[in-house]
Amino acid sequence: MKFLVLLFALPFSVFAQAQKVSPEISKKIESIKKYSPLLGEWEGKYFIKSAPDELIEIMAKDGSDKTGIGIKIILKEKSTEVYFKYTSESDWEKSDANIQVVPDKLGWHVYLTREGGNWLERIWLSIARTKEKTGALTVTRTVHNWYNTENSGAPDHYYTFGAGELKKI
Numbered sequence: 001m002k003f004l005v006l007l008f009a010l011p012f013s014v015f016a017q018a019q020k021v022s023p024e025i026s027k028k029i030e031s032i033k034k035y036s037p038l039l040g041e042w043e044g045k046y047f048i049k050s051a052p053d054e055l056i057e058i059m060a061k062d063g064s065d066k067t068g069i070g071i072k073i074i075l076k077e078k079s080t081e082v083y084f085k086y087t088s089e090s091d092w093e094k095s096d097a098n099i100q101v102v103p104d105k106l107g108w109h110v111y112l113t114r115e116g117g118n119w120l121e122r123i124w125l126s127i128a129r130t131k132e133k134t135g136a137l138t139v140t141r142t143v144h145n146w147y148n149t150e151n152s153g154a155p156d157h158y159y160t161f162g163a164g165e166l167k168k169i
Contacts, residue, residue, distance in 0.1 A: 042166040044135075045071060047068045047162055047163065051161070055160065070086075071085070071164070073166065080099045098112070110124075121141070124139070125137065133167060133168040134165065134168075137164045139162040139164070140161055
């Protein structure tokens, strides 16, 4: 019987503990709520942390493994634009993907989708504001390519994962 009472009381005990928020955390939450709106231009770069070996080799040849991939996100009231800069010498390339923005309490997420009949690409950008005008960025990209022939040597699909930082300019 004591076991049943303990088992019944345990979830309430955990719930009560979870409700206690230190004054320091409460202060930080209040300061985050006062941040300026996300709208505007955010620019930065990210570095690929995980990808197929072939892609890592290509990046090493063009130098983007050392310089990172530039990214610019322009958040407007009714639309969003995303640009990539693959090398330090290249120009900004505007993404032609379908773009969806998902705001959250500490930042936002951008979901880019592109399809071309026998291939598709999905990019998920997740930005967490670490300061009012700074965001930590994670990038997940998945590509499926069914155009490959058996002898092409190209993968049917691959993924990349990257991390970086954005600044509001």
